[in-house]
Amino acid sequence: MIRVVVAEDQWAVRSGLVMILDAAPDIDVVAEAADGEEAVAAARRHLPDVVLMDVRMPRKDGIAAARELAGTGVDVLILTTFDLDEYVFGALRAGAVGFLLKDIEADELVEAVRVVARGEGMIAPAVTRRLIAEFAGGAAPSGGECAGPRVPGVSPVAVGELTPREHEVLACVGEGLSNQQIARRLCITETTTKTHVSRILAKLGLRSRVQAAIAAQELGITRK
Template sequence: MIRVLVADDHAAVRAGLVLILGGADDVEVVGEAADGEQAVTMARALRPDVVLMDVRMPRLDGISAARELGGVADVLILTTFDLDEYVYGALRAGAAGFLLKNTDADSLLSAVRLVARGDGIISPSVTRRLISTFAEREDAAERDRGPRPASPPSALALASLTPREREVLACVGRGLSNAEIARELDMAEATTKTHVSRVLNKLGLRSRVQAAIYYGEREG
């Protein structure tokens, strides 16, 4: 069973999400939180597989809550707003996914399953803009700061990866899921998930989305 904590400050929204999630045979809603602070407290106590997190909540916003939950549970951001600041904020905070609330029930359940399996997901409606904006910002940053100096920590971190972990990083950089990596590298999916976790830990990254960006920067 995939254990899910639902965090949203609107009771009606929470009820709708619980109804959708509860209708799946492989998903169990273990708790509901009405704000970010409560979400962090409950996640630390309940240890869910996935926290379905709204962004705009009282006391502590969803992005700040996601940052605090690094290593505790995978966070799937679900919001009405596809603002760039929310998308980038969620990814920097280590969220494993970003979806809009107009996502249909089947897609929501699929996203929860993907995140629980160790994969990442971004709403298709924001993916193209995310890539375009990221590239534009990187180009502007390069012009402003000039040539980027070598970063010894990053170089050392990359050098610490085993050959197999480098292969896994390359697959993550290509956007492959754990199941696809397992097939391509001929190993069990559970082993793949372990390798991905080790890569993230060695590189000091919070999510596979950050790993994909890191790989793309180095290869680009």
């Protein structure tokens, strides 16, 4: 079972999220929280696999809560109505592994929790495009906790070392696809996909899928 803590200050929204997740046969909502402080306390008490965290909450917001949970082994999946860049950057810098908008469909939310629980990053494609646009335009917030994550330069030589399949996988990562989605599109297994992603990160000198997605867009890497 995937153990989840749901942190959302609006009772009606939180109840809806809990109902959706609890309906999944492999997900167990072990605790609820109405603010960031409660979320951190619940995560430390129950040690869930995933904390589904709202951004704007009283006492302590989701970004500050995610920062406190960094390094604890608990993965934070940010869920918000706001796709403002400052929240995306803040969440990523705070250690969150996923960022979704609240207009996501119920089945997509369940799948996102599963993806994060498997150790993969998950960023909504719309957010990924916005994030990439900010990097490309040089308009990312500067300084403080909201500054965008640094992306090392990727040389054409390094890209040239990618195999044709790795090139295809990188293009899919650039679209914000999960390993499962990439596997389906390329007709390969998820295990093979994970291996390709790991090798891509190593060859390009990148630390995360987010950096790989940004690099893919900046370099114009698409499926041939």
